Amino acid sequence: MSPPETLVDKLDSPWLGVVLGVAAVLGMLTVNVLFLVWLERKVSAWIQRRMGPTEVGPFGLFQTLADMLKLLSKQLITPRHVDKPLYHLAPLVVFVPVVAAASLFPFSAGLVLQDLDIGLVLVFAFGGLAFVGIFMAGWGSNNKYALLGAMRSVAQNISYEIPLILASLSVVLMSGTMNLAKITALQSERGYWFIVLQPVAAVIYFIAALAETNRAPFDIPEAESELVAGFHTEYSGMRFALFFFAEYSNVFIVSMVATVLFLGGWSGPLLPGPVWFFLKVYALVGLTMWVRWTFPRLRFDQLMSFCWVVLTPLAILNLLITAFVARLV
Amino acid sequence: MGFEQILFWLLALGVIVTSALVVLPPGGKNPLYGALLLIVSFFFMSGLYVLLFAHTMAVLQILVYAGAIMVLFTFVIMLLNLSKKELGDETRTIAKGVGVVAVVALAVKTALVIETQTLNIPAKPLPAGFGGVDAIADTLFHNYLVPFELTGVLLLVAVIGAVVLAKRTL
């Protein structure tokens, strides 16, 4: 299997390729977030028998665009008692790793910006950085709700990262590589998706990913009935929009990882690769939205004990069995 | 000067300045700033690792240091929420001053020694796949299998020890 030609290889200058690629990823994420926010409101409306946004554009499609313009034009309010350097840097620190992580995915055969043999680890490394930004926001805001939200978020994210990575490792063990493009190509070659052989890992991954992205039923870091808005309580205007952007892009990124690991990435019959890739990703994103508007929020102690007592041992057991079976086969 | 060399000096300057600020006032006065500056310095450090063709180690550096160890640090700092009094006074004794001067002198001396000692080491060509996951795994599991297993035991001990220490009042 020869390594597929990457986007960067096709251009003369590697630097130009990287800059163009990052710009393309940023554009894709922006359009995506606009669409996902609209989708979330429509899904929630559908589940609660409401109409959702209808006024701006067909089916209210441009509602988020209008909201974004409003947020852009709003005055940026800096509360007086905040820790200024931390408060101002936090939205950027949350935002940048998201873009960096999104630029690592193979959207189709050869359509990959950076083809790294440690792509999966790098995605998780960037995912881990978001905590730092959340922490800076919570601490810098100098507000008890923000601080509580940040502490919950960091504790939850550290805990759920363990089953998340363990579940991904069982796929790595089967495919023998951490290169995202190669994992996809392997599934395409063998003709089945890894979810067939790793259903338990897929479920563990999905649950842990919900917690990693602070989505309901694990959205206690920003539980609006207890904490106002959690770590971004004190943020307004474009700074708030950056947190929002990062949150929705994170949902998108964990869905992309799940698509690559368990659903065969861009592989599929008839339709071209990118179409399959995005179809699968949107199916997963739709599932997370469905879950959000169906299940009630967990208590914090339930959340932590679920991770440490159920998910982590299950993930370790699954990894052990995978290792034994992979050795035997 | 080539591109790589300019990059090296930028990264080296970055890692030295941020590390110094962890110890000097902004970080030394307030451990929270110290922890955040240390995260920045780990980024510069992983840049240096990439210049040494150790890209796997660079990613591990970010994953483990910036993503796990420093999050632990910031979490504990946030949990303690230390006041000025609880941080304690930084006394300036003669012993400390002598210690710092001795460290600086030792560093200068070491730098001078390694200049004369390392100039004649002939650099060997890098094998294919140098710094990749495969190469590391090969060496790790062929030459260092027992230490690797012992590291697993060490981490288990650390987990249990941390839980015991944090639960009990000393």
Add this chain to the structure above:
Amino acid sequence: MNPVSDVAARAAEAAAPVAHSIPLYWFLVVAVVLFAIGSAGVLARRNALTVLMSVEIMLNAVNLAFLAFAREWGNMHGHVVTFFVIAVAAAEAAIGLALVLGLFRHKKSVNLDELTALRN
């Protein structure tokens, strides 16, 4: 440089020593400076958290030296040692921070100078 000719040149002088654009000495000097900063922090600072962070700086300096020598000798042993150092640093941070928490509960302070229970 043209990548094709680069590969050819490397194959031609496979046995001969290569000249890296950044010499080993530069990396070692950075490592020495970082190690000095870390040890000065351990010696001079009395706040347990800053001392632990200084230890992390020292460990990083050692890692840099190992990786620099790994490139110079063209083998992976330095990388593996760095891997172990990172694992040990994680264990050290977990235990060290648990100790700091215990110390804080006991003394209401994280100042190392107040840890004098064994002196008298």
